[in-house]
Amino acid sequence: MIRDITIGQYYPADSVIHRLDPRVKLMGALLYMVSLFLFQGLAGLLLITVFLAACIGLSKVPLSYMVRGLRAIVALLVFTSVFHLFLTPGEHVLFRFGIVSITMEGVANAVFMLFRLIYLIVGTSIMTLATTPNALTDGLEKALRPLEKIRVPVHAIAMMMSIALRFIPILIEEVDLIMKAQMARGADFENGSLIKRVKNMIPLLVPLFVSAFRRADDLAMAMEARCYVGGAGRTKMKPLRYAKRDYVAYLILAAYLAGVIALRAV
Amino acid sequence: MGIVKASRLVHEYIRRDEEGNVESIQTALDGLDFDVKAGDFIAVLGHNGSGKSTLAKHINALLLPSGGTLWVDGKDTSDSGNVSAVRRQAGMVFQNPDNQIIGSVVEEDVGFGPENLGIPSEEIWIRVEESLKSVGMLRYRSHSPNRLSGGQKQRVAIAGILSMEPKCIVLDEPTAMLDPSGRQEVLEAVHALNRQKGITVLWITHYMEEVVHADVVYVMDQGRIVMQGKPREIFSRVEELREHRLDVPQITLLAHELNQAGLAVGEGTLTREELKDALVRLYGSRA
Structure with missing residues (x-):
C-alpha cells in the first residue's frame, strides 16, 4: 500500500x-x-x-x-x-x-x-x-519570498521540503526492507486486533527512526562538505x-x- | 609544503556525561605527520577504528584538530575564516551514496555545490556538464538518482564534488556499499580524474585490491600512520600488514607463500600477470 x-x-x-x-x-x-x-x-x-x-x-x-x-x-x-x-x-x-x-x-x-x-x-x-521536487520547492521559495520580511525562514523551509521529498522513496524502500526483515523473524503485521496491529508496528518504527536519523546526520555532513551555509549568497542553477x-x-x-x-x- | 600537510595532528573524541564532566577520551588520531604532493593518488588503508574516517573529516574541516595542525592548500583548517576555502579545495565523497545526494535529478544534484558557492547560472551549467562527462554520467543527467545503481550514484556524487573544481578529493570508503563491478567502475573513474585533471586523490579504504595502482599508500592503525610507501614496498611486508589486521590481496599472498617455500618469484607481486611472468621466467624453459 x-x-x-x-x-x-x-x-x-x-x-x-x-x-x-x-x-x-x-x-x-x-x-x-x-x-x-x-x-x-x-x-x-x-x-x-x-x-x-x-x-x-x-x-x-x-x-x-x-x-x-x-x-x-x-x-x-x-x-x-x-x-x-x-x-x-x-x-x-x-x-x-x-x-x-x-x-x-x-x-x-x-x-x-x-x-x-x-x-x-x-x-x-x-x-x-x-x-521536479526541486523546481517545486524553488517555486514555493520564490512565491513565498515576501514572507522573509516577517522573518519566516522561507529558504530553510523550502530546503527541508525538497530533502523530505527526495527521501520519501528511499524511506519507503527501507520500510519494505525492515518489514521483510521483521517478518522473517516472526513479526506479524497483518493479523490481530487494531490495537495489536498498531503495537506490532513498533519493531518497524524504531529501526526506521534510527536509520532516518543516521541518514539525516550523514546528509547534513555531506551538505556542509559541499559548502552549504544556508540561503545567503546562493545562486540557482535553474x-x-x-x-x-x-x-x-x-x-x-x-x-x-x-x-x-x-x-x-x- | 604539499597540498595536504599534517603536523602532529591529534583528534580526541571526548564523551561527557550530563553535567559536562569528561567521561572518557578516545584518541582517534594520535600525532599524524604527513605531506601529500599535489597530483598524487594516495591510498589510506586501515581496519575499522584505525582513525581513517576521522582523518578524512579533518581534511574537509568537518572536524577540527584537538592538537597539531592540518594545512589544506596552505591554509590552516582550524582557522574559522578558512573553512569555506578549505571545503572548496578539498571535496569529500562519503560511503553511502544515498545519503549524500541532495537533488532529485542527477544534474540538479551536481549543481548543488556551485550553487552554494554563488557561481552564476550559466557557468553552473557548463560545470555540471563537464563534471558529468568526466565521470561518464552525462547520459543520465535528467534521471532520478533513485533509479541508478550504486556505482552510478557514487559517480554522481563524485561529479557533484568535481563541479566545485577542487584541487583535491577525499573519498571515505566510497566502495564499501558497492558490488564488485560498481567498485571497479568508481575506482577507474577516480583514477582517470587523477591522471587527466591532475586532481589529488585521497582514497580511504580497507580493500587492499583498490590500492594497487596508488602512488603512495599510508597504512593506519590506532590513529597513527604505521607504514608508508609505494604499493609494492607495502605489499612486500606481508607479516607486518597482518599485524595491523589487514588482508593482503590473494595474489600477493600466494607470491609470498611461494617465496617462503623457496621459489624466488619476488615479494610484493601485485597482479596475476606479474606472478605468471615470474613463474614463466623460472620454469618457462622447461615447460
Whole structure:
C-alpha cells in the first residue's frame, strides 16, 4: 500500500506542462482545487473534466501513474461517499429502511464528492509528477519570498521540503526492507486486533527512526562538505524566469476559473 | 609544503556525561605527520577504528584538530575564516551514496555545490556538464538518482564534488556499499580524474585490491600512520600488514607463500600477470 503513494514521484518527460514555470503550476493546482469546491451542477463538472483531461493529455504522463495514487485513499473514498449517500436529507426519497434512507440529493452529493476527491488526487498529482521536487520547492521559495520580511525562514523551509521529498522513496524502500526483515523473524503485521496491529508496528518504527536519523546526520555532513551555509549568497542553477507560455498559462487558468464560476449560475 | 600537510595532528573524541564532566577520551588520531604532493593518488588503508574516517573529516574541516595542525592548500583548517576555502579545495565523497545526494535529478544534484558557492547560472551549467562527462554520467543527467545503481550514484556524487573544481578529493570508503563491478567502475573513474585533471586523490579504504595502482599508500592503525610507501614496498611486508589486521590481496599472498617455500618469484607481486611472468621466467624453459 505504501508503494502506491505517488506524491514526490517525478515522472521525467518532455511536455508543455513539464516546462511550465513551477509557480504557474503551483498557482494552477491551487486554483484547480478552488474550482473543485466551487463548481455546481453537471456543466461545471464537465468543464473540470475537460480541463483535467487536457492537462493529463498535455503532460504526457501515463494515466496509470496518476490513478495509482488513488489506491491509497480507496477507504476514504468509500467512507465519504457512503456517508453522503445515507446522511443527506432531501425530499426525493428513493429508498427507506427503518431510519436509513437514500435520497436523490444524497446520490447526487455522493457522486459529486467522489468526483471531487478523485479529481483532487489526480489533478494535484499532475503537478508533482510533472515538476521536479526541486523546481517545486524553488517555486514555493520564490512565491513565498515576501514572507522573509516577517522573518519566516522561507529558504530553510523550502530546503527541508525538497530533502523530505527526495527521501520519501528511499524511506519507503527501507520500510519494505525492515518489514521483510521483521517478518522473517516472526513479526506479524497483518493479523490481530487494531490495537495489536498498531503495537506490532513498533519493531518497524524504531529501526526506521534510527536509520532516518543516521541518514539525516550523514546528509547534513555531506551538505556542509559541499559548502552549504544556508540561503545567503546562493545562486540557482535553474533560476525561475517567466516565459511567454507561462503568461499564456495564467490566462488560461483565469479563464478556466471564470468559466467554473459562471457555470454555477446556470 | 604539499597540498595536504599534517603536523602532529591529534583528534580526541571526548564523551561527557550530563553535567559536562569528561567521561572518557578516545584518541582517534594520535600525532599524524604527513605531506601529500599535489597530483598524487594516495591510498589510506586501515581496519575499522584505525582513525581513517576521522582523518578524512579533518581534511574537509568537518572536524577540527584537538592538537597539531592540518594545512589544506596552505591554509590552516582550524582557522574559522578558512573553512569555506578549505571545503572548496578539498571535496569529500562519503560511503553511502544515498545519503549524500541532495537533488532529485542527477544534474540538479551536481549543481548543488556551485550553487552554494554563488557561481552564476550559466557557468553552473557548463560545470555540471563537464563534471558529468568526466565521470561518464552525462547520459543520465535528467534521471532520478533513485533509479541508478550504486556505482552510478557514487559517480554522481563524485561529479557533484568535481563541479566545485577542487584541487583535491577525499573519498571515505566510497566502495564499501558497492558490488564488485560498481567498485571497479568508481575506482577507474577516480583514477582517470587523477591522471587527466591532475586532481589529488585521497582514497580511504580497507580493500587492499583498490590500492594497487596508488602512488603512495599510508597504512593506519590506532590513529597513527604505521607504514608508508609505494604499493609494492607495502605489499612486500606481508607479516607486518597482518599485524595491523589487514588482508593482503590473494595474489600477493600466494607470491609470498611461494617465496617462503623457496621459489624466488619476488615479494610484493601485485597482479596475476606479474606472478605468471615470474613463474614463466623460472620454469618457462622447461615447460
